[in-house]
Amino acid sequence: MCASAVGDTIGHFTMRRIITRRLPILFLVVDLLLGPAIAAAPQVDVTYGPLPVFELHSGFWINLHHRLYEEARQRRNADSPGTPKSGKTGKPTLQIAPDSKIVLSSSEQHAWENAISYYAANYVNKDLLFNTELLLLKNQLGDFETCDELSGGKKKSCDAGLPANLTQILEGAAPVYRAHRWPADDRANRAWIKRVAPLVREQGVGLSHRLADIYQTRWPAEKIRVDVSAVANAAGAYTTLDPLRVTIASTDPRNQGASALEVLFHEASHGIAEPVEQAIARECRQRDKPIPRDLWHALIFYTTGEVIKPVMEEEADAPENSAAQNGAKAGSSSSIGAGEGNSRYPQDSEYTPYAKREGLYQRGWENYLSLLTRYWQPYLNGRTTFDDAIAHMVSAL
Numbered sequence: 072m073c074a075s076a077v078g079d080t081i082g083h084f085t086m087r088r089i090i091t092r093r094l095p096i097l098f099l100v101v102d103l104l105l106g107p108a109i110a111a112a113p114q115v116d117v118t119y120g121p122l123p124v125f126e127l128h129s130g131f132w133i134n135l136h137h138r139l140y141e142e143a144r145q146r147r148n149a150d151s152p153g154t155p156k157s158g159k160t161g162k163p164t165l166q167i168a169p170d171s172k173i174v175l176s177s178s179e180q181h182a183w184e185n186a187i188s189y190y191a192a193n194y195v196n197k198d199l200l201f202n203t204e205l206l207l208l209k210n211q212l213g214d215f216e217t218c219d220e221l222s223g224g225k226k227k228s229c230d231a232g233l234p235a236n237l238t239q240i241l242e243g244a245a246p247v248y249r250a251h252r253w254p255a256d257d258r259a260n261r262a263w264i265k266r267v268a269p270l271v272r273e274q275g276v277g278l279s280h281r282l283a284d285i286y287q288t289r290w291p292a293e294k295i296r297v298d299v300s301a302v303a304n305a306a307g308a309y310t311t312l313d314p315l316r317v318t319i320a321s322t323d324p325r326n327q328g329a330s331a332l333e334v335l336f337h338e339a340s341h342g343i344a345e346p347v348e349q350a351i352a353r354e355c356r357q358r359d360k361p362i363p364r365d366l367w368h369a370l371i372f373y374t375t376g377e378v379i380k381p382v383m384e385e386e387a388d389a390p391e392n393s394a395a396q397n398g399a400k401a402g403s404s405s406s407i408g409a410g411e412g413n414s415r416y417p418q419d420s421e422y423t424p425y426a427k428r429e430g431l432y433q434r435g436w437e438n439y440l441s442l443l444t445r446y447w448q449p450y451l452n453g454r455t456t457f458d459d460a461i462a463h464m465v466s467a468l
């Protein structure tokens with residue numbers, strides 16, 4: 072979502088340009104990382120299908136990667152002088168143990184500490200979204216989700232082609248994670264997927280067509296891969312391009328319930344909304360105005376929210392869903408996802424879009440919200456053209 076980066080969002084499209092400019096270097100890195108073997112096909116039990124539009128994964132390595140990254144960041148934050156020791160990110164904790172009763176053996180402790188140290192030394196100051204090395208590593212770990220190793224020692228097709236020391240670190244941490252944390256993380260991911268899947272099945276195609284029409288582009292022909300991970304980045308979700316892949320944190324309170332569908336489509340919109348960014352830039356150049364760097368992002372937040380809203384309200388008002396809500400408390404689901412439990416819908420049928428609920432417009436986007444309401448909403452209502460809407464917004468900047 073990039074929600075926490077409202078003030079300093081560079082934008083995913085900028086990343087695409089950086090990558091394009093650095094193509095020779097990128098190919099070199101890709102070559103190093105990919106090695107000879109490309110991805111095994113995902114197993115049925117890690118891909119929840121068949122769904123339209125998205126393919127949703129709960130993959131072991133990608134979850135381990137994000138856990139290690141998060142724990143290394145938490146320790147860095149806790150260690151940095153001037154950081155308050157209280158609060159969410161300030162406490163040094165052994166995140167491998169979801170409750171304090173789990174005690175690691177000394178060899179487990181050693182393997183885990185090695186992995187955290189490696190992440191602290193190599194990745195902790197790099198951004199999951201904007202750093203090419205982390206982007207490629209994440210994609211590669213996703214591709215090898217069906218492998219129980221990364222070195223190809225047991226199975227040649229499971230040689231992920233990662234640097235030898237990284238392979239060793241991850242393979243060392245894997246049994247620890249698999250024994251103590253992965254089962255709960257995987258359950259949380261599957262619970263999240265299970266809750267959102269019916270909505271994707273019912274509404275996915277219609278929403279994808281609507282958004283592609285709005286952005287005057289085509290929705291990707293292939294299903295968009297979504298890696299559901301217990302934790303992701305600070306924003307709770309992020310999207311990388313070329314190839315377009317979404318990562319969503321299943322335990323992030325911002326991504327629960329009715330918001331799950333909006334998070335999916337907001338993130339996917341990062342892959343298709345380039346015409347908006349280009350149009351804004353073009354209009355700004357024509358008027359000799361500086362290009363507002365977050366307007367396109369505010370616009371995709373606004374648009375996804377407005378497109379999702381009637382769908383969610385209709386869903387919430389459907390009699391079968393009201394009945395399901397009433398019966399939900401009698402259910403015996405073992406869902407462990409954070410958020411509001413098992414209900415797919417809030418009690419109130421009025422849907423509040425993500426950006427409004429999370430207060431994004433109050434963090435420096437107030438002006439954007441009024442521009443969007445005034446000039447972009449008429450386009451969404453079919454009362455003006457795409458070009459006119461963008462031109463009016465830019466003139467009013």
Ligand SMILES: [Zn+2]
Binds near residue numbers: 338
């Ligand atoms: Zn975003």
